Amino acid sequence: MLPDALSLLLQGTPPDFWPAELADDWSFVVRVGWGVLAFCLVTIFGWYILDPAVSRIVTARNRNNPTLEEAVSRYLRLSVLVAAVLVGAFITGYGTFLQSSALVVAAGTLALGVAGQTVIGSLVSGIVLVLDPEFNVGDYIEWEGGEGTVRSITLRVTRVQTPDGGLVTLPNTKLTSQAVTRPYGYDRTRIVEHVGIAYEDDVDEALALLEEAARNVDGVVEGPCPTAYVDEFSGDAVVLRGVFWVEAPGRRSLFRIRSDYARRVKQQLEGADVTIAPASKRELLGRIEVESTG
Numbered sequence: 001m002l003p004d005a006l007s008l009l010l011q012g013t014p015p016d017f018w019p020a021e022l023a024d025d026w027s028f029v030v031r032v033g034w035g036v037l038a039f040c041l042v043t044i045f046g047w048y049i050l051d052p053a054v055s056r057i058v059t060a061r062n063r064n065n066p067t068l069e070e071a072v073s074r075y076l077r078l079s080v081l082v083a084a085v086l087v088g089a090f091i092t093g094y095g096t097f098l099q100s101s102a103l104v105v106a107a108g109t110l111a112l113g114v115a116g117q118t119v120i121g122s123l124v125s126g127i128v129l130v131l132d133p134e135f136n137v138g139d140y141i142e143w144e145g146g147e148g149t150v151r152s153i154t155l156r157v158t159r160v161q162t163p164d165g166g167l168v169t170l171p172n173t174k175l176t177s178q179a180v181t182r183p184y185g186y187d188r189t190r191i192v193e194h195v196g197i198a199y200e201d202d203v204d205e206a207l208a209l210l211e212e213a214a215r216n217v218d219g220v221v222e223g224p225c226p227t228a229y230v231d232e233f234s235g236d237a238v239v240l241r242g243v244f245w246v247e248a249p250g251r252r253s254l255f256r257i258r259s260d261y262a263r264r265v266k267q268q269l270e271g272a273d274v275t276i277a278p279a280s281k282r283e284l285l286g287r288i289e290v291e292s293t294g
Contacts (some may be wrong), residue, residue: 035092039084046080070137071130074155125172126155134182141172142181188221188245191258195265197235198275205229206240206274213264214244219257221247237277 017077038232051073058072086100129135130153139150141160146168158175159166183189207228214226226244233239242265269276 004176031092035088038091039088042087043085044078046084047077048215050080051076071126071153078155112266125160125176127163127174129153129158129172137178142183143170143281145178152267189254190245191244191254191261193258193261193265194231195240195242195269196234196277197240199238201238201240201274203240205272206269209268209272209274210240210242210265213268214242214261214262217244217257217260219246220244220261 003156054076055069058069072158100197127131135141135150137152141147141150146160148162148168150158151167152163153172157169157171160170195206195210197203207230210228211226214220215222220226221244224245226242228240228242231239231241243265244259244261246254266276
């Protein structure tokens, strides 16, 4: 059993040090204290006991999906805060006020209506991105206006690190309302390179050299085999297209492979006396006048 003094305090009887003129306010102080205590207990339980347990379960079932792990933790903590506020309000005695007050209901409806298009839209878009198995933290993406590596996906925004090291914060609605490209999204990626040669050169020999150059580059897979085609006849050159596949490329490794391919193409075409991308010919028209000075 609790001591008699503590029992009186919990029942609303003020202690001796409490001013007599504020005796009617003691019960309010007790209710607020219980509400704050309830809020703290629910928050501590949710953040330090429930959240780690749920995170372990999500991690065990989705070991290669850090996006889902982070999102579940954020959403769970937000839900715990909302629940803690409601529990504290009901224990304090304001639960009935929250339920029956027309003013509160009207204010909440107005706030949801004003913020619904942006905030709720971003939340829904964030859930869509989290549940999309083709969109994860660490992916390199391209969208209208930029490209970079996904670093985090929050409730409202997605943060992307650009190739030059900058950090771009994008609203989730921007990524769900337009086409997002993952250039290195699968195990194999097709690479297309264009080379222009002079009309006087042997096209068949040049195509064979393009295919051979791709086969000699480290990182190019054997199947599908590298191929080369005539792409177009421009005004100054015959444009050839070299096509090859690379396996599980990253952004840096892809740059290296494309650089190695370009160097090998240049070496082999120059070794076969094939002119690469001849200079454009321009016809100049005009008149030169020479004035005599005396």
